[in-house]
Amino acid sequence: MSTARRPRVLILGGGFGGLHLVRHLERRLGRGEADVALVDRSNYSLFTPLLYQVATGELPPHAVAYPLRVPLARAGFRFVRTEVEAIDVEAHAVRTADGDLAYDVLVVALGSETNDYGIPGVAEHAVSLKWMEDGRSVRHRILSTFEAAAIERSAERRREMLSFVVAGAGPVGVELSASMRDLIDHTLRGIYPTIDVRREPSITLVDGADRILPAMDARLAAIAARRLDRLGVRMLVRTVVSEIGPTSVRTKDGRTLPAHTAIWAAGVRSIPVVAQAALPHDAHGRIVADAFFRAGGRDDVLAFGDAAHVEHDGKALPQLAQVAVLEAPAVAENVARLLRREPLRPYRYRRKGDLIALGRTSAAAELVRPVHVVLSGLPAWTVWRTNYLIQLVGVRNRGTLLVEWLLSYFSRRIVTDIS
Numbered sequence: 257m258s259t260a261r262r263p264r265v266l267i268l269g270g271g272f273g274g275l276h277l278v279r280h281l282e283r284r285l286g287r288g289e290a291d292v293a294l295v296d297r298s299n300y301s302l303f304t305p306l307l308y309q310v311a312t313g314e315l316p317p318h319a320v321a322y323p324l325r326v327p328l329a330r331a332g333f334r335f336v337r338t339e340v341e342a343i344d345v346e347a348h349a350v351r352t353a354d355g356d357l358a359y360d361v362l363v364v365a366l367g368s369e370t371n372d373y374g375i376p377g378v379a380e381h382a383v384s385l386k387w388m389e390d391g392r393s394v395r396h397r398i399l400s401t402f403e404a405a406a407i408e409r410s411a412e413r414r415r416e417m418l419s420f421v422v423a424g425a426g427p428v429g430v431e432l433s434a435s436m437r438d439l440i441d442h443t444l445r446g447i448y449p450t451i452d453v454r455r456e457p458s459i460t461l462v463d464g465a466d467r468i469l470p471a472m473d474a475r476l477a478a479i480a481a482r483r484l485d486r487l488g489v490r491m492l493v494r495t496v497v498s499e500i501g502p503t504s505v506r507t508k509d510g511r512t513l514p515a516h517t518a519i520w521a522a523g524v525r526s527i528p529v530v531a532q533a534a535l536p537h538d539a540h541g542r543i544v545a546d547a548f549f550r551a552g553g554r555d556d557v558l559a560f561g562d563a564a565h566v567e568h569d570g571k572a573l574p575q576l577a578q579v580a581v582l583e584a585p586a587v588a589e590n591v592a593r594l595l596r597r598e599p600l601r602p603y604r605y606r607r608k609g610d611l612i613a614l615g616r617t618s619a620a621a622e623l624v625r626p627v628h629v630v631l632s633g634l635p636a637w638t639v640w641r642t643n644y645l646i647q648l649v650g651v652r653n654r655g656t657l658l659v660e661w662l663l664s665y666f667s668r669r670i671v672t673d674i675s
């Protein structure tokens with residue numbers, strides 16, 4: 257590391273990991289101790305756990321987008337809005353759409369992207385739910401389909417038009433399905449009088465695993481399955497999607513499901529920039545990092561969040577916001593230690609539990625500490641809402657969230673089709 261100038265710390269990605277890293281670095285580093293810059297293609301950090309609420313009109317987009325320049329300016333760090341194109345670890349530089357950025361310490365927190373597993377038709381015909389534009393696209397698809405169905409005379413044709421298939425019964429697919437049903441039953445019912453909203457729209461949730469929420473506690477999954485069943489969401493488990501067409505979804509066992517709208521929520525993979533960096537990778541293209549977050553044992557490149565394979569009890573940590581947020585303070589600590597040439601501290605993951613929203617007044621929650629409990633119904637719903645009000649960064653975002661939740665609950669959801 258050069259001694260004449262201040263060391264340069266370059267953070268790639270301002271999502272959950274990058275944003276929380278900045279907040280912790282602000283506390284850990286002395287003013288002027290390093291030149292810190294963060295690069296992201298968006299000038300906001302997206303709060304993905306609530307993106308499905310943008311898709312279903314419960315929240316406006318700006319409620320779940322926190323401006324990255326606010327914490328960076330406060331900390332005296334730099335923000336660069338550009339596309340990262342390649343990481344050159346030998347040259348200690350990152351190639352971007354607007355030129356190269358040199359670093360002394362690089363932190364990779366570039367997240368992941370939607371994985372279509374090479375299934376034909378996913379990219380062409382399905383909408384995914386990963387980025388802000390996706391949330392808006394899903395809402396547009398729902399509302400424009402209802403508008404078209406409202407002027408369709410044939411009930412059979414209306415049923416076809418209003419067929420929705422959600423592929424992937426992880427938390428995103430489950431929360432989205434429950435919320436879509438609520439949108440239809442509580443807001444759209446009153447304003448589309450020519451549609452029989454109870455019988456004509458259908459939501460089918462499909463997953464290849466033998467139960468919904470396969471990565472979560474079985475008790476949570478059972479609560480969610482009961483709730484979705486009561487809401488009228490059809491669940492097809494042990495069902496693998498083999499192809500998506502313009503108006504249907506084909507499954508490996510030979511079924512064709514009507515799907516005027518197919519929503520893909522079936523998993524993520526590494527982004528090309530991460531998968532192509534000259535660093536060790538796991539089978540999924542994630543950068544292998546040790547307990548100190550060092551990529552391939554290097555002292556100048558750290559990786560965490562979705563982009564990294566960090567092990568706990570011999571298994572890679574899951575690609576979750578919870579993981580990235582919990583890792584961030586430990587990464588900040590080790591960045592400060594690297595700059596000061598102090599020994600690094602190993603990280604140990606302590607899982608908090610899982611939360612899953614199941615519509616207007618229901619949720620399921622598994623809390624690990626102080627006691628291990630599973631909650632359902634209103635208590636879980638209260639924990640869920642309180643948790644996200646606390647987790648969301650920024651007074652303005654929290655205020656918007658609270659007001660919009662109250663409006664959606666007591667008045668109606670956002671049904672203007674502005675894309």
Ligand SMILES: Cc1cc2nc3c(=O)[nH]c(=O)nc-3n(C[C@H](O)[C@H](O)[C@H](O)COP(=O)(O)OP(=O)(O)OC[C@H]3O[C@@H](n4cnc5c(N)ncnc54)[C@H](O)[C@@H]3O)c2cc1C
Binds near residue numbers: 300308366385
């Ligand atoms: C719809 C949805 C709901 C989810 N719900 C939950 C949940 O309830 N609980 C939970 O724990 N996890 C949830 N997750 C997972 C969670 O979002 C991720 O695990 C988390 O975002 C990972 O954080 P990260 O910092 O590694 O990546 P991200 O938060 O994805 O941040 C990556 C950042 O890098 C930027 N970026 C990427 N590529 C480039 C590039 N080439 N150039 C410039 N910038 C780039 C992106 O704009 C982004 O800001 C959800 C994910 C989705 C998609």
